[in-house]
Amino acid sequence: MQDLLDTHSWIGFVVAVAIVVAAVLVISAIASLVVRAIARRRDWAAILIRRARWPFRSLLLVIGLWIAVRVAFPEQAWLPALEHLALILVIAVGAWLVCQVFLFLVDISVSRYDVDVADNRVARRVRTQMQIVRRLVVVVIIVVALGSILLTFDQVRAVGASVLASAGIASIVAGLAAQTVLANVFAGVQIAFSEAIRVDDVVVVDGEWGRIREITLTYVVVVTWDERTVVLPCTYFTTTPFENWTKYGSALIGSVEFDVDWRVSTDGMREExxxxxxxxxxxDGRTSVLQVTEATGGFVRVRVLVSANDSAALWDLRCVVRERLVEWVRETDAAALPRQRVLIGDAVEAAAPAARTTAAPHTATEAVPERAGLFSGTPDAEERASTFTAAIPVQRIGDASEADVAGETRPAHGPDGGDES
Known part of the structure; x- marks a missing residue:
């Protein structure tokens, strides 16, 4: 009789499993048809199908098998252990489903911001923050799921009281043991929301020029210009000064310097x-400046300032300018090639009168041509200069002379507004 009951139970279990599998397939098909119909008009539906399809089916299958076991074997001695296993599976698969739904929401939020545009600062900020939040939330969901699974064991619940009693000491010990890890985690969250760096930012760290490839909760990946990968802890970017070339924009100004002879034609170099x-x-058409910045040590130092839309273009532009001007000096103005002069004996005395005779100094009435400089000569340069002088009241010389002629007397004020003694 017992064997007959076991046979009927197993037959019933097989039938129940078949019904469960059929029900799972039907429910999945209906849900898939509904979501696919929505996907024809909404892009987010396709992302939802890709993310949640298998976790949803797995959860339905586990729950269905659990019900089938309870119906087919209602009074078996091993039923509690099997139900415990089913509960653990439900918690694990449910956590998987929750993670995928959260990742679906993150994908929807990130898809609204395109990084393949010229001004993508906001998009990179949002992607960086979402990257950190996604990892943090997934870790929290996994920890909660593991805690829930552990609480299903009676032995763990019995030990819970003693664990809570010593929670203060345990937290101190854990904090001391994991202070480096926790510091990096908090630094990663701080980086994400303080916007010190973002994904795809161009930075200079430890003298290395590269781009931010990835930001995690504990470390930051920087890919250098020569395709090396530098991994730095998050605390590096919260405790060490570094350069961020794309914090407020990607446009940059770069310099090219030449040491040439005093006979160089600066006008010719400007034309070239x-x-x-x-x-x-x-x-990019913003800045083009050629200036003589030094005239010591027997050479003239010419500095060229040019601008470009980003650091990569600026590097190539500086190389192009350097190569072309070197060719121009060598082929067109050979007198400007740098050289060392040595005057021996009477040549020094003979050269001095000749130089004084042939020199043509500027007269008082001779007009000096205006040159385009870094802080003068062009509207862009004047605007750049205003960032340094806007807060400083400047009195024009002409205005002062007119006031003196008219006999006006202006009191001199100190920094606090009072008269200076």
Missing amino acids: LDLVLADTELW
Whole structure:
């Protein structure tokens, strides 16, 4: 009789499993049809199908098998152990489903921001923050699921009281043991929401120029210009100064310097610079300056300032300008090639009168041509200069002389507004 009951129970279990599998397939098919119909008009539905399809089916299957076992074997001695296993599976698969639904919401939020545009600062900020939040929430969901699974064991619940009693000491010990890890975790969250760096930012760290590839809860991945990968802890970016070249924009100004002879034609170099910049698409048209910054040590130092839309274009533009101006000096103005002069004996005395005779100093009435400088000569340069002088009241010389002629007397004020003694 017992064997007959076991046979009927197993037959009933097989039938129940078949019904469960059929029900899971039907429910999944209906849900899939509904979501696919929505996907024809909404892009988010396709993302939902990709994320939640298998966790949803797995959860339905586990619950269905649990019901089938309870119906087919209602009074078996091993039923509690099997139900315990089913409960653990439900918690694990449910956590998987919750994670996938959360990742679906993150994907929807991130898809609204396109990084393949010129001004993508906001998009990179949102993607960086979502990347950190996604990892943090997934870790929390996993920890909660593991805690729930442990609480299903009676032995763990019995030990819970003693664990809570010593929670203060345990928290201190754990904090001391994991202070480095926790510091990196908090630093990762701080980086994500303080916007010190974002994914795809161009930075200079430890003298290495590279781009932020990935930001996690504990470390940051920087890919250098020569395709090396540098992994730095998150605390590096909260405790060590570094350069962020794309914090407020990607446009940059770079310099190219030359040590040439005193006989160099700066006007000729300016004309050649204009031709070089007009012939390349790397220049963004903002800044083009050629100035003599030093005239010591027997050489003249010429500095060229040019601008580009980003750091990569600026590097190539500086190389192009350097190569073309070197060729111009070598082929067109050979007198400007750097050289060392040595005057021996009477040559020094003979050269001095000749230099005084042939020199043509500027007269008082001779007009000095205006040159385009870094802080003068062009509207862009004047605007750049205003960032340094806007807060400083400047009195024009002409205004002061007119006031003196008219006999006006202006009191001198100190920094606090009072008269200076």
